[in-house]
Amino acid sequence: MVTSLILEDQASHSDTLKRLLASYCNDVRVLATAASVSEGLHALARFQPEVVFLDVELADGDCFELLEELGVFSFCPIFTTGHEHYALRAIKFAALDYLLKPIRISDLKSAVAKARSRIGQGTVSEKKRSRTGPNHFGKLALPGRTGYTLVDLADILRLEAQRNYTEIYFADGGQMTASRSLGEFAELSENGFFRIHDTHMVNIRHIHKYVTGKGGHVVLSDGSTVSVSVRKREALLDCLRG
Secondary structure, eight states: OEEEEEEOSOHHHHHHHHHHHHHHOTTEEEEEEESSHHHHHHHHHHHOOSEEEEOSEETTEEHHHHHHHHOOBOSEEEEEESOGGGHHHHHHTTOSEEEESSOOHHHHHHHHHHHHHHHHTTOOOOBOOOOOOBOTTSEEEEEOSSSEEEEEGGGEEEEEEETTEEEEEETTSOEEEESSOGGGGGGGGGGTEEEEETTEEEEGGGEEEEEOSSSOEEEETTSOEEEOOGGGHHHHHHHHHO
């Protein structure tokens, strides 16, 4: 039996996919469905499926935000979407297959067969990004053209996503561009950093104030402000209180 999760924001499409799987791929067990990035992250943590069927456009973002936030994952991602232009981005996230809606039975069978083969051969491996975490001395090694620049974690104010790059801002007013996506800095969450938005990670040591609102915003030690996404609000407040 192959365990799976469906990430789809339209209930009718989710129901259609479940019916197709039950009729033509009956060894695939759907453990849960999720309609948003936040629901998807929760379901993945709870059920640990072997295959995930990912619609691209979700209720609160897109599936690429979810994959970026995970940073590391061991499931087989099968994209299901009505848009062809996301294919290249899907490939970058190790897509096992890319199914266009309405999904053809033959395409679905083929995708599931690929997943079954990969799982059966024990070749489901974790999709890992280049390690961009701190070393044991509280320093972060940032790659450059001629080598690495070592910076103290305590000196970093915030990190901002700029497509496939990350802009890093320092407490002394300086900044540096790293040729890594923000998702590749996920390990910093274990060292006092918090991703408060899809595009921002901040150093909790430098949060001077949290201002309430729909999602709210934080004021950092240099006086700059950064918005907090609605779905990150409660987790951030728990972190600050704790």
